[in-house]
Amino acid sequence: MRYMVGIDLGGTNIVAGLVNEQYELVHKVKQPTEVAQGSDYVLSKMAKMVDELLEMADLTRQDLIAVGVGCPGIVDPIQGIAVFASNLKWNNIEVSRILGEKIGAPVFIDNDVRMYVFGEAMSGAGKGADVVHGVTIGTGLAAATVVHGELYYGSKFMAGELGHVVIEGEKTPCGCGLKGCLETVVSATGIVRQAREALEAGRESILREAFEAGELSAAHVSMAYDEGDALAQEILDYTGKVLGKGLAYSITLYSPDVVVIGGGSALAGDRILDSTRKTLTEMVYSGYMNNVTLKIGELIDDGGVIGSAAFAKSRVEKMEAVSAK
Amino acid sequence: MRYMVGIDLGGTNIVAGLVNEQYELVHKVKQPTEVAQGSDYVLSKMAKMVDELLEMADLTRQDLIAVGVGCPGIVDPIQGIAVFASNLKWNNIEVSRILGEKIGAPVFIDNDVRMYVFGEAMSGAGKGADVVHGVTIGTGLAAATVVHGELYYGSKFMAGELGHVVIEGEKTPCGCGLKGCLETVVSATGIVRQAREALEAGRESILREAFEAGELSAAHVSMAYDEGDALAQEILDYTGKVLGKGLAYSITLYSPDVVVIGGGSALAGDRILDSTRKTLTEMVYSGYMNNVTLKIGELIDDGGVIGSAAFAKSRVEKMEAVSAK
Structure with missing residues (x-):
């Protein structure tokens, strides 16, 4: 069994969840965002939350396919950049690159609402x-x-x-x-x-x-x-x-x-x-x-986390399909 | 140089054009549809128009990549079926299969408006x-x-x-x-x-x-x-x-x-x-x-023909990309 971590990044709290390939939430952790500490602090905290989740499930980073992050505001999902998020005071933060380096796994980001809807489509009210x-x-x-x-x-x-x-x-x-x-x-x-x-x-x-x-x-x-x-x-x-x-x-x-x-x-x-x-x-x-x-919606509370994880999985599968060509 | 034929099928007239890979219209022919003669008659006429166009350009069927047909009404472009077209009195006509057999080249169909807009996107006001x-x-x-x-x-x-x-x-x-x-x-x-x-x-x-x-x-x-x-x-x-x-x-x-x-x-x-x-x-x-x-729009008069040809080309390229995997 392989796993993803989905992270719902808000202006107040960060919620991160370990999700399996059936889109089931295995473990969930929550931390205050502490926006005032700056983006690198927040991204380091997110990396620690990923480690914490793996530890809770007795897994290693090798069990992790990818991490998905749902960010507020304007996001460029192709470049992996949080372009503008007023409640995080973030401008052009390279979330995928920076967090990817900290975690050692691919990180995919998108807007939080798109992540939630993606989750509902893959595993909630829109499944199938x-x-x-x-x-x-x-x-x-x-x-x-x-x-x-x-x-x-x-x-x-x-x-x-x-x-x-x-x-x-x-x-x-x-x-x-x-x-x-x-x-x-x-x-x-x-x-x-x-x-x-x-x-x-x-x-x-x-x-x-x-x-x-x-x-x-x-x-x-x-x-x-x-x-x-x-x-x-x-x-x-x-x-x-x-x-x-x-x-x-x-x-x-x-x-x-x-x-x-x-x-x-x-x-x-x-x-x-x-x-x-x-x-x-x-x-x-x-x-x-x-x-x-x-x-x-069926995933109201965990939709952001499950959606972010599902999005990360779909991106990895897409990359695997392209490289298999 | 390879060519496509684009056909704009209307209730009154059929317009068919030979189009090159730069989406340039090389030759164009027009015939009355004669709806009352039935779908097989109309499809046979379309096949003859394709031959006529090839002859005008001194080409053979081997020079033809594919044929695109813009049909009025409701169309299933995946199955290649004209589902319902009131002004042709057509119900579930398998245009792609029947016309494909007559011509000996792949035939792709879609709704006429979608074909026109596809043409504008590929080669007209929306190019690039x-x-x-x-x-x-x-x-x-x-x-x-x-x-x-x-x-x-x-x-x-x-x-x-x-x-x-x-x-x-x-x-x-x-x-x-x-x-x-x-x-x-x-x-x-x-x-x-x-x-x-x-x-x-x-x-x-x-x-x-x-x-x-x-x-x-x-x-x-x-x-x-x-x-x-x-x-x-x-x-x-x-x-x-x-x-x-x-x-x-x-x-x-x-x-x-x-x-x-x-x-x-x-x-x-x-x-x-x-x-x-x-x-x-x-x-x-x-x-x-x-x-x-x-x-x-830049393709007003020939948009349906050029769009149908461009659509046929894009479908062939898509099929080639899939089979190359």
């Missing part, structure tokens, strides 16, 4: 499907697409920022410079904004207490929804509808077999997906709809 | 670009995307029906079963519909004469635009804006380097593309916009 489109809903909204086992990159590894498709009628300025982007509605931030605006306009809701205490979160809106609060239901229905509009574009253009919704579970599930499904039937040609299944 | 998204505007609107020399198919070879993305605020029923599809606005049919509705509502325009004579066409609207007619300008501005909305989704999701606009030239050009460009700046994140060029 030819084309898998995955969306993660958290502070923002991001997406990636896996086509016959390969991530779709487009030009400059930028394709698929579904969160920045502009929704007609929406006017909220987005961090990207546009107005009314999908993620200004469909995200934890977007849900809280909708609630805040309605409460400021005087709407009645059980959310007012949390709002006035300055504590309003998307989780409060979900709880209020479950208690039958009309405002919360309106907000999550509308959020689901806007998600449906975005997915209508994705489904028509990518034609996936499976759409996986991942990210913060409080926002997903039938609270928003009922109105998403209704919108899809109005906005997507039946030829596509008859052929696509909308699913909740 | 990594990712090319092409849109044809005619009676309807269709699109295809070429990614590193390969067509993007999605599941069941259906991806990318940009003409059937629903545009908010539009309500016109579409042949696909939805309402307000992009092609109900951005197409010759859509332009005539917009003009007809405005004239029926009493709008003044120099288009009224052609309308009352029952002769109104998209070409009339273009001519009226050029003469400064306010209604025609409004219609083509709006048409361009709606095209911009659709392309905003394509550009965000596919992240192309080049977008090629092909099809009926009367509709394209700056008459509609000025407002398309304006809409794109409002609806597409600058990271994509800085990286994409909007171009008019």
Whole structure:
């Protein structure tokens, strides 16, 4: 049995997992990232976590096929460079080269959302499907697409920022410079904004207490929804509808077999997906709809780790296939 | 020098061209399709056209690498089957097998729009670009995307029906079963519909004469635009804006380097593309916009033939690469 290590690198924590070739998570370790210590410190810590995982399983570096790292921000997966990650304060860090030298095994990197969706495609809700489109809903909204086992990159590894498709009628300025982007509605931030605006306009809701205490979160809106609060239901229905509009574009253009919704579970599930499904039937040609299944992600917590490991394995297999020619 | 034949199979005419490996059209022949004679008759005629082209260039079948056929409707390019083409009255015709046997050379088929966009990507407005998204505007609107020399198919070879993305605020029923599809606005049919509705509502325009004579066409609207007619300008501005909305989704999701606009030239050009460009700046994140060029197709008339020939060549090269392993 050979193994991979998948590393989910975040601004707060690093989670690393030993994964076998059946994409099963064997061991997992977690450490604070300590961004302030600089990239070399963080990469050395990641190398130590790899050793720790091998030790836990009584393995040596020879048992390790490769390491995959899911990085936040803009990543060049071909060069193995973390191009820009604001929450790590990283600019053009050669992760694959530096970490590869520390570990003595090939290191492959990609954007964290692409890694998560790759994991769902290989071993989660999209397993066995030819084309898998995955969306993660958290502070923002991001997406990636896996086509016959390969991530779709487009030009400059930028394709698929579904969160920045502009929704007609929406006017909220987005961090990207546009107005009314999908993620200004469909995200934890977007849900809280909708609630805040309605409460400021005087709407009645059980959310007012949390709002006035300055504590309003998307989780409060979900709880209020479950208690039958009309405002919360309106907000999550509308959020689901806007998600449906975005997915209508994705489904028509990518034609996936499976759409996986991942990210913060409080926002997903039938609270928003009922109105998403209704919108899809109005906005997507039946030829596509008859052929696509909308699913909740199966790897939520370990998706980044398993996806990074699966990505590393697929890169090694690709290199082996090329060198066998 | 080796050659390909590209065949553009339409409901009215068959156009076949002898194309060299630099994608230059050496000879071209045209014949009526005669759909009523049945598929075997049409395929035999195509085989004769291939012989005619070889004879014109004093070549034999040994000089021919392969034949590519761009078919209307739904095509399975892997099986080589024309699955459904309403204007040919064809259902599940094994074009690659039958025509291949008649010609004695490999025959590859795909949908006609995909062939045209493949041609633009290999040898036209998208030459040298990594990712090319092409849109044809005619009676309807269709699109295809070429990614590193390969067509993007999605599941069941259906991806990318940009003409059937629903545009908010539009309500016109579409042949696909939805309402307000992009092609109900951005197409010759859509332009005539917009003009007809405005004239029926009493709008003044120099288009009224052609309308009352029952002769109104998209070409009339273009001519009226050029003469400064306010209604025609409004219609083509709006048409361009709606095209911009659709392309905003394509550009965000596919992240192309080049977008090629092909099809009926009367509709394209700056008459509609000025407002398309304006809409794109409002609806597409600058990271994509800085990286994409909007171009008019360069192969308009011979695009289907050259694209089909280029596609056949790429399939043969792919097969040679696989068998060399």
